[in-house]
Amino acid sequence: MTDLTAFIAGLPKAELHVHHVGSASPRIVAELAARHPDSKVPTDPEALADYFVFRDFAHFIDVYLSVVDLIRDAEDVRLLTYEIARDMARQNIRYAELTVTPYSSTRRGIPDTAFTEAIEDARKAAEAEFGTVLRWCFDIPGEAGLQSAEETARIACDLRPEGLVSFGLGGPEIGVPRPQFKPYFDRAIAAGLHSVPHAGETTGPQTVWDALTELRAERIGHGTSAVQDPKLLAHLAEHRIPLEVCPTSNIATRAVATLDEHPVKRMVEAGVLVTINSDDPPMFGTDLNTEYAVAARLLDLDAAGVATLAKNAVEASFLDAPDKARLAAEIDAYTAAAGG
Numbered sequence: 001m002t003d004l005t006a007f008i009a010g011l012p013k014a015e016l017h018v019h020h021v022g023s024a025s026p027r028i029v030a031e032l033a034a035r036h037p038d039s040k041v042p043t044d045p046e047a048l049a050d051y052f053v054f055r056d057f058a059h060f061i062d063v064y065l066s067v068v069d070l071i072r073d074a075e076d077v078r079l080l081t082y083e084i085a086r087d088m089a090r091q092n093i094r095y096a097e098l099t100v101t102p103y104s105s106t107r108r109g110i111p112d113t114a115f116t117e118a119i120e121d122a123r124k125a126a127e128a129e130f131g132t133v134l135r136w137c138f139d140i141p142g143e144a145g146l147q148s149a150e151e152t153a154r155i156a157c158d159l160r161p162e163g164l165v166s167f168g169l170g171g172p173e174i175g176v177p178r179p180q181f182k183p184y185f186d187r188a189i190a191a192g193l194h195s196v197p198h199a200g201e202t203t204g205p206q207t208v209w210d211a212l213t214e215l216r217a218e219r220i221g222h223g224t225s226a227v228q229d230p231k232l233l234a235h236l237a238e239h240r241i242p243l244e245v246c247p248t249s250n251i252a253t254r255a256v257a258t259l260d261e262h263p264v265k266r267m268v269e270a271g272v273l274v275t276i277n278s279d280d281p282p283m284f285g286t287d288l289n290t291e292y293a294v295a296a297r298l299l300d301l302d303a304a305g306v307a308t309l310a311k312n313a314v315e316a317s318f319l320d321a322p323d324k325a326r327l328a329a330e331i332d333a334y335t336a337a338a339g340g
Contacts, residue, residue, distance in 0.1 A: 003303075004293070004296060004302070004303060004306065005289075005293060007303045007306065007338055008289050008292045008293055008296070008306060009091070009092070009289055010092060010334065010338070011092060011292070011306065011307065011310055011331065011334060011335075012092055012094045012310070012327065012330045012331050012334055013091065013092055013093050013094065013288060013292070013310050013313065014093070014094060014095040014096065014310070014313040014314050014317050014319075014327065015088070015093055015095075015096045015097070015277055015278065015288050015313065016096075016097050016219065016242075016244050016275050016277055016313055016316060016317060017097075017099065017221055017222075017244035017246055017275070017277035017278075017279060018096060018097075018098060018099065018277055018278050018279060018280075018281065018288075019098070019099045019101075019170070019279065019280050020080065020081070020084070020098050020099060020100040020101065021064065021067055021068050021071065021080070021101070021104070022064065022279065022280025022281070022282075022283055023084045023087070023088075023098070023280070023281060023282065024067055024080055024084070024282060025083075025087055025281075025282040026045040026046075026048035026049055026052070026282060027045055027083070027087075028079070028080060028083045028084070028087075029041060029048055029067055029070065029282075030042075030043050030044065030045045030048060031079065031083070032067075032070040032071065032076060032079065032080065033070060035070075035076065036070055036072060039066070039069065039070055040066060041066050041067065041070060051063065052282065052283055052285065054252065054283075056254070060252070060253065060283065063283070064280070064283065068104050068108075069108075071104075071105060071108075071110075072108065072109075072110070073110060073114075074110060074111075074114040074115065074117065074118040075118070077105060077110065077114075077115055077118035077119060077122075078118040078119070078121055078122045079122075080122075081098075081118065081119050081122035081123065081126070081134075082122040082125060082126050084098070085122070085123075085126030085127075085130050085132045085134055086126070086130055087287075088130075088132045088288075089126075089130035089131060089132045091287055091288050091289050093132055093288060094131070094132060094133065094327055094330070095132070095133045095135075095314075095317060095319060095323075095327060096132065096133070096134055096135070097134075097135045097136070097137050097165060097166065097196075097317065097318065098134055098135070098136060098137070099137045099139050099168055099170065100119060100136050100137065100138055100139070101138075101139055101140075101141050101152075101170065102115055102116070102138055102151070102152060102155045102156075103140070103141055103144060103148040103151050103152055104141065106151060106155070107144075107148075107151075112155050112159060113159065115155075116155070116159050116161040119136065119161065119163070120161050120162060120163060122134075123136075123163050134163060135163050135164070135165045135166075135318065136161065136163045136164045136165065136166075137164075137165065137166040137167065137168045137196055138152055138155065138156045138164060138166075138167055138168070139152070139167070139168030139169055139170045139198075140152045140153075140168070140169045140170070140171075140181060140184065141170060141171045142169055142170060142171035142172065142173070142176040142181070143171040143172050143176060144171070146180065146181075149181055149184040150184065152167075152184070153167075153184040153187050153188055156188055156191070156193060157187055157188060157191040157193075160191065164193065165193065165194060165318040166193055166194040166195070166196045166318060167184075167185060167188035167189070167193040167194070167195060167196070168195075168196045168197055168198065168221065169181055169185075169197035169198055169199075169211075169215070170198050170221070171198075172202070173198065173199070173200075173201060173202050173203040173207055174202060174203060177207075177210065178197065178199060178207060178210035178211050178214055178215055179210055179214040181197075181214075181215060182214045182215060185197075185214075185215040185216065189216060194218050194219075194318055195215055195216045195217050195218050196217065196218060196219045196220075196221060196244075197211045197215050197217050197220070197221060198220075198221035198222055199211035199217065199220050199221065199222070199223060200220065200222055200223045200224055200225040200226050201221070201222035201223075201224055201225075201250070201253070201255050202253070202255050203225065204225050204228060205225050205226055205228050205229035205232045207225070208220055208223055208225065208226050208229075208232055209229075209232060212235070212241070217241070218241065219241065219242045219243070219244055219316060220236070220241065220242070220243050220244065221244050222243070222244065222245070222246060222250070222255070223236070223243040223244070223245070223267075224245075224250055224255050224256060224263060226243065226263075226267065226272075227263040227266045227267060227270075230270075233266075233267070233270040233271075233272060234270070236270075236272045236273075237270055237271035237272045237273075240273055241272075241273070242272075242273040242274070242275055242312070242315075242316035243267060243272055243273070243274055243275070244275055244277050244316075245264050245267070245274050245275065245276055245277065245295075246276075246277045246278060246279035246291070247259060247262050247264060247276070247291060247294045247295060247298065248278070248279075248284050248285070248286040248290070248291060248294060249278070249279035249280065249284050249286075250262060252283075252284040252285075259294065259298065260298075262298055264295065264298055264299065265298055265299055268299060273312055273315065273316060274309070274312060275309070275312050275313040275316050276288075276291050276292055276295045276309055276312075276313070277291065277313075278290075278291050292306055292309065292310075295309060303335065303338060303339075304335060307331055307332070307334075307335040310331050311328050311331055311332075314327045314328050314331070315328075
């Protein structure tokens with residue numbers, strides 16, 4: 001496994017399901033906390049590691065929101081975004097579609113134009129310095145209701161930053177039905193954005209069907225419960241609708257009881273296009289390299305199999321065809337050189 005671990009570490013990768021604030025490592029959070037001494041968040045990275053041990057999902061939400069509260073101005077937004085790219089580059093993540101929740105910042109008083117300018121400035125600087133290409137998915141925090149949906153759709157469609165490629169829906173699923181968000185997805189799709197809602201993480205397969213039929217989902221965030229419905233699995237496989245699978249996250253949030261019970265193998269056996277992702281990596285004590293190692297164990301993959309997973313993410317991404325071909329070729333060249 002050590003050889004496979006080394007292979008994964010050097011493998012060029014794309015990531016499609018990873019959250020902006022949820023990617024704040026202890027190093028980044030410590031920097032933000034130092035900027036805001038009135039916060040209850042520790043400024044020592046070692047103390048932060050303990051702070052990020054969650055008792056349950058409700059505690060996770062509390063901690064997550066305490067980190068959100070550290071992002072108070074455009075400079076905080078830029079710092080967070082730029083430093084996330086630095087952490088991604090260290091894992092050989094060449095391309096990432098980062099799920100960003102503008103509403104979390106605009107409702108705290110950061111002007112929408114200042115927010116979008118900050119992430120764009122960080123994106124361009126990070127690509128120039130680290131070589132990691134970032135694109136945005138602006139997502140609705142479902143628990144904040146239709147007001148947040150209206151605000152997110154307005155910012156996405158009216159300001160339309162250059163790096164924006166998709167429109168999403170996150171937050172709790174229970175008590176937050178997907179169909180109510182249809183008008184906002186219709187607007188985003190009409191503006192040329194791709195539809196990538198979360199669905200079927202903590203609710204049943206009907207939520208995934210709703211995301212497909214009402215929100216015209218092109219990819220599904222999580223989709224964990226899809227395996228409960230053979231017709232749904234067949235539909236996803238036939239129409240090549242990818243699932244953004246986040247194994248460690250599903251355990252941390254109790255969506256799945258144990259890793260050995262994770263349904264990813266059944267998804268693959270059904271012919272579904274599966275991508276591997278980290279969701280909120282530092283908060284779940286993981287990173288994308290670790291998630292690939294977990295997937296390799298669950299799916300019994302060798303280096304060539306892991307490389308195929310990496311190419312799945314490229315195929316499922318919203319890169320244009322030439323860039324997809326370039327990144328896939330880079331993965332193939334790396335695999336061949338490594339004897340995979």
